Amino acid sequence: RLRGRPQQLGKGLKLSDTTANEVVTDAAGRVVQAAGEIYVDEVLAVVGDVDFETGNIESPVNVEIRGAVRAKFSVRTDANVTVNGTIEAADVWADGDVTCLKGIVGNQCAGRVHARGVVTARFVNDANVEADGGVRIARSAVNSRIHTIGDLLIENGSIISGQTYAREGIVARTLGSDAGVSTQIAIGRDPHDLATIRKLEQDAEQCRTTAQQIRDKVMPLMAQAKRLTAEQRERATELLCRADEIETRIDDLQAQRDQLWESSAPRGKPSVKLVRECYPGVRISIGLREARIKTHIAGPIRFEERQVNGPTELVVVNERTGSVTVVPTYELDIEQFMQTDKQTGVEPDEPAAN
Secondary structure, three states: OEOOEOOEEOOOOEEOOOOOOOEEOOOOEEEEEEOOEEEEEEEEEEOOOEOOOOOOEEEOOEEEEOOOEOOOOEEEEOOOEEEOOOEOOOEEEEOOOEEEEEEEEOOOOOOEEEEOOEEEEEEEEOOEEEEOOEEEEEEEEEOOEEEEOOOEEEEEEEEEOOEEEEOOOEEEEEEOOOOOOOEEEEEOOOHHHHHHHHHHHHHHHHHHHHHHHHHHHHHHHHOOHHHOOHHHHHHHHHHHHHHHHHHHHHHHHHHHHHHHHHHOOOOOOOOEEEEEEEOOOEEEEEOOEEEEOOOOEEOOEEEEEEEOOOOEEEEEEEOOOOOEEEOOEEEOOHHHHHHOOOOOOOOOOOOOOO
16 A cells, blocks of 8 residues: 555566565566556666667667767667766667756767657757657757657757757747857758658659650550551550559559648647747748748747738747738758758858748
8 A cells, every 4th residue: 555545566566475565576677656556667777878888778678877878879779768967979769758867969960869759858969869759958959950740849948050840849949049050940841751742743743744645646546546557556555554554653642642741741730939039040941931030030939820811921920919920931942951061051042032
């Protein structure tokens, strides 16, 4: 009993065969009490750093590292990872959450922290972070690549430089810096998915053109089939079959496109909320629209898509006054988004605004 309430023994715990009212375990880990049950939360504990002494770690249970994960080492688990020190330019993969009580520090985005759950860290610097469940940062994200199909919360900190994508939206104190460094932000559909969708559409259009060209050439001949030799009729029939195959391919491409379009959609209405300010040099994209901030904007503000006099526009909303301002937008250069050199900052010339 715990505080007078009966408790059920869960995984890793059982009554002793030799001593009355004694509970024993044969599993390593911590004892957890929750919802009327006591169980052992299995943990692989690393007393110090993950380095040459420990080697790489691969585990089916939770991993708790009292020290740091040194550069070029890896930690992989089917559960959660907790690191009390820093994660350097290392590979950390978890089917659950990754929690770094200090910071994630890369080296030109070397190494990768990937979680199917949530990644939580004090700061992220020059690192590569991916999370399905979302990202939580206490202080700052600097010159990093952050990619999540959840949301990114850094309410008391800043995102400076690098490339950040959060499908369900971002809440931060500040974007960019007074030095005007290029800081790329994207929400909504993933630009990588949009690139794939565009490629599927282009392939379908090319197939459609090819099939039509075949039919335009062959159908007039088939209208005078009696004048064709047996060999010519056979060749014409083969070409029409080829056109049929191409059109079937169009249906497959369209189905792939529609499936990706649906699966890549955010669950809600994503926005970028800033508590304090947004500096020049920041680029904010929602879908295929990109706003390029060229003047300082004081917060609290929110960037989002909204219908304004009919068409949908990218707007900035002042959360104190409620005023709405349409932001000039450009067509997002998807290839440039995926290939921007974060170290040199080399980017193509700007096209004209819409």
